[in-house]
Amino acid sequence: MAVQGTWLNLLEWLPLPAGKLLPAVIQDEASGAVLMLVDLNQEALELMSATGRVHYYHPAKRKVVAKGEASGHFQEVLEMRLNCRGDQLLLKVRPAGGACELGYQSCFFRRLTPEGWETVDPRVFDPDEVYPEIAFSH
Amino acid sequence: MAVQGTWLNLLEWLPLPAGKLLPAVIQDEASGAVLMLVDLNQEALELMSATGRVHYYHPAKRKVVAKGEASGHFQEVLEMRLNCRGDQLLLKVRPAGGACELGYQSCFFRRLTPEGWETVDPRVFDPDEVYPEIAFSH
Numbered sequence: 001m002a003v004q005g006t007w008l009n010l011l012e013w014l015p016l017p018a019g020k021l022l023p024a025v026i027q028d029e030a031s032g033a034v035l036m037l038v039d040l041n042q043e044a045l046e047l048m049s050a051t052g053r054v055h056y057y058h059p060a061k062r063k064v065v066a067k068g069e070a071s072g073h074f075q076e077v078l079e080m081r082l083n084c085r086g087d088q089l090l091l092k093v094r095p096a097g098g099a100c101e102l103g104y105q106s107c108f109f110r111r112l113t114p115e116g117w118e119t120v121d122p123r124v125f126d127p128d129e130v131y132p133e134i135a136f137s138h
Numbered sequence: 139m140a141v142q143g144t145w146l147n148l149l150e151w152l153p154l155p156a157g158k159l160l161p162a163v164i165q166d167e168a169s170g171a172v173l174m175l176v177d178l179n180q181e182a183l184e185l186m187s188a189t190g191r192v193h194y195y196h197p198a199k200r201k202v203v204a205k206g207e208a209s210g211h212f213q214e215v216l217e218m219r220l221n222c223r224g225d226q227l228l229l230k231v232r233p234a235g236g237a238c239e240l241g242y243q244s245c246f247f248r249r250l251t252p253e254g255w256e257t258v259d260p261r262v263f264d265p266d267e268v269y270p271e272i273a274f275s276h
Contacts, residue, residue: 023161082255
């Protein structure tokens with residue numbers, strides 16, 4: 001279960017130099033589905049410590065965002081794992097909705113088939129309703 | 139199930155410029171455990187297409203390696219997923235042994251607790267036996 005206090009010392013246990021990015025795999029704790037792969041910086045770690053919710057550096061927006069700040073699909077961090085080299089994170093989360101801005105539970109909704117990449121996951125929300133003000137470039 | 143022919147056209151469906159690296163999350167297809175997070179380059183994609191096994195760019199060795207070439211812990215690729223932006227992969231695999239060179243099933247064997255990072259997974263092999271000639275720097 002999430003214990004917000006657990007994350008309060010995140011920067012103490014994971015010092016991250018300014019400007020450095022740390023890749024983080026976001027996994028649904030209940031289903032095991034890999035939802036996203038994002039980059040964290042110092043600010044994202046600070047905000048995650050303070051709120052217990054996933055924050056990450058958004059490459060297109062060039063700033064740190066809270067996952068779900070536009071959609072309401074926040075991700076509560078239940079568990080944090082560190083890799084052997086100490087330079088990657090695995091965050092097990094409880095998502096409040098689909099992770100992908102295109103309407104899917106996971107950003108990895110396409111599978112390789114002999115005919116190419118095929119969308120195999122169902123849409124769980126309508127992105128035009130959830131992100132009415134966003135013009136998608138992808 | 140793995141169909142090696144499925145991967146034969148990998149570079150056709152995923153053209154990757156020379157020198158570019160593509161991050162790939164490696165997930166155990168059966169257990170759902172996230173095993174590793176690696177970078178792929180063109181050579182790694184070619185070798186993966188030809189063999190059906192995970193290959194990746196090893197940052198310390200500065201070359202492409204087959205996962206398991208020293209340990210025998212190969213990873214058979216059962217499914218490939220592409221993210222929404224088309225710049226990240228999720229590989230679902232059947233591992234022949236522990237993924238982490240330190241002896242664990244997954245590289246993410248440490249969990250954050252109020253006292254810091256704690257090893258919570260059991261060792262599944264003895265790295266001194268499996269990698270007798272490797273001096274670990276980490």
